Each structure stands twice: as structure tokens, then as C-alpha cells.
Amino acid sequence: MRTQKIIIALSSCLQGQEVRFDSSHKHNRYITDTLGEYFDFKSFCPEVAIGMGIPRPPIRLVKAGDQIRVRGVKDPEQDVTDELKAYAQQVADDLADVSGYIFKSRSPSCGMERVKVYSEKGHPLENSPGIYAAGIMQAHPSMPVEEEGRLMDSHLRENFIERVYIYHRWQQYQNDNFTTSSLVDFHTRHKFIIQAHNETIYRQLGRMVAAAGKSQLADTANEYIVLLMKALKKLATNKTHTNVLQHIMGFLKENMPAEDKQELLEVIDDYRLEKLPLIVPITLMKHYLRKHPNDYISSQYYLDPHPKELMLRNTL
DSSP, rough: OOOOOOEEEEEEEGGOOSSSTTTTTOHIIIIIIIIGGGGGEEEEEEEEHHHHOOOOOOEEEEEEEEEEEEESSOOTTTTTHHHHHHHHHHHHHHOOOOEEEEEEETTTTOSSSOOOOOOOOOEEEEEEOHHHHHHHHOTTTTEEEEETTGGSSHHHHHHHHHHHHHHHHHHHTTTTTTTTTHHHHHHHHHHHHHHHHHHHHHHHHHHHHHGGGGOOHHHHHHHHHHHHHHHHSSOOOHHHHHHHHHHHHHHHHOOOOOGHHHHHHHHHHHHTTSSSSSSHHHHHHHHHHHOOOOHHHHGGGGGGSSSSSOOTTTTO
């Protein structure tokens, strides 16, 4: 039986709702059909929510002095900046049960990044997040966020979904009588994942957890999750995964026959050389773990960070 689905916030148009300025949608079937098997969605369209209507005149980001405003393309007197900021704050206060957010790319309200900013005369100047998205990200700096277009990149897709599952587990720990022991357990079970992303921050987090009993737990927990999610934003590489796989092998090799060690080393090296996808050494590692059980390795989320049906580790 599948466990309760994780809740993800989503731009309404990506779910197929006809809420865009021209009454269209941007339905993304990977999100609704594939991710929808594992996630439930809370959808938001800030432009509709602030009363702009469907259809509506298009808007864009405009640099006015040292501020970025949201103004009408055809009617520069139209300015909905403050309304979008206020709605972002309203939504941000209602995301306690949400473990990630997928925004519509290039939207002046919902774009996560690279939204064009124009001069008051209509010339493109720079890029910025959309005003609403910026408010959400500022209010929830640790929450995983992504744009639908970037999810088509296999590495960015895996990174986002991995972060969502880890953030969701963190929320569950927080809701379950969180203690110093909880923090230690959470960190211990995610060690190899963190190490695969950022060795430097991995060491910082280790020192933070070791000293957790010497300061206010709430402060330490807040610092921990901010630093953890920063580490996880850095994409893991074949080299860093190889280091982790070799580290895990170190816990198992004493009980492994020489021919099994050689086979595993060869598969890990083929992965390092980009001849095999990550799922191959992971699968073989799990096979040997069943033959030579190790409680510490079995407790690690690294070998099963997300549902295998998503096939996130199957590409080179």
C-alpha cells in the first residue's frame, strides 16, 4: 500500500487550468501524470487571485528607479506589484504542509528566475524572479522550488525530487516531538546523500549536529535545514557519487569474497567513466547488502532516496 502522498504547490496553469492571460493553460503531463502518482497538488494563480480576470491584459516586470514593478504591457499605469506581494505573503502563511513548489517559468508573477525585466521605455534590461515567486521563496528559503521547464533536465529533475523527499522527511521529524536525538537520527540517515552533494557543508553539518546540545535546539534546527538545503542544491556528480559508493563498499567488503569485490569495483568504475547509469552500481550494492547485512548502511536513505518507479537514476 502506498503511503500518503506528499503535497506540492503548483502554478495552476501547469495543472491544466485555463487561467492564463489569454484564457489558455500550460498543462504539463509529466507533472500531473507522472509526479501526480506520488504528489498531491495545491494550485495557485496569483494573477487570478488578485482579481485580474480571465482573459486579462498581459503584464511584465519593469525597472522603475531602483525598484522592479509589475505593470501592464499596454497600459503602463496599471501596477499590480503590491497586490501580488500581499498575495504571496498570504499564500506563504498557508504552506506549512507543502514540501515543494513548481512555478511556471518566465511568468512576471510566477517565474522562479530569468524573467525579463524591461525599462520604462520597453527595452529589456536584466532578469529577475517573478514578484509572487520571489515572495514565496523569501518566506520559505529552505523549501525546494523549481520551474516546469527545468524539470525536463534529468539531473535537475532528480535533484528537485530528492530535495522534496528530504524536506518532507524533515517536516515529519519536526511534527513528531523533535529532540536533539531526532536531529542526530535525521542527519545520520542522510549522511551519504549530503556527502554526494557538498563535502564542505557535509562537514559543517556534522559539527553542528555534534554540538546540538550546547545551544537552543530550535535555533540549531533552523540553521541546520537552511544549510542542508543549500548543500543539496549543488548537483551531485559521477565523481562525488563514486566517492560515496566506495565509502559504502568499505562497510561491506570485509565479508565479501574477492570476486564480488572485484565485480562491484568494476561496476563503480564504469559508472565513474559514464559507461553506466547510477542505478546499476546502486542495484548491485543493494544485492550485496542483502547478502552481507549492515544495519548502518541499511538505515541510509542514499540507496533509496525516492520511489524507484520514477527512474531518476536510470540516465547517464
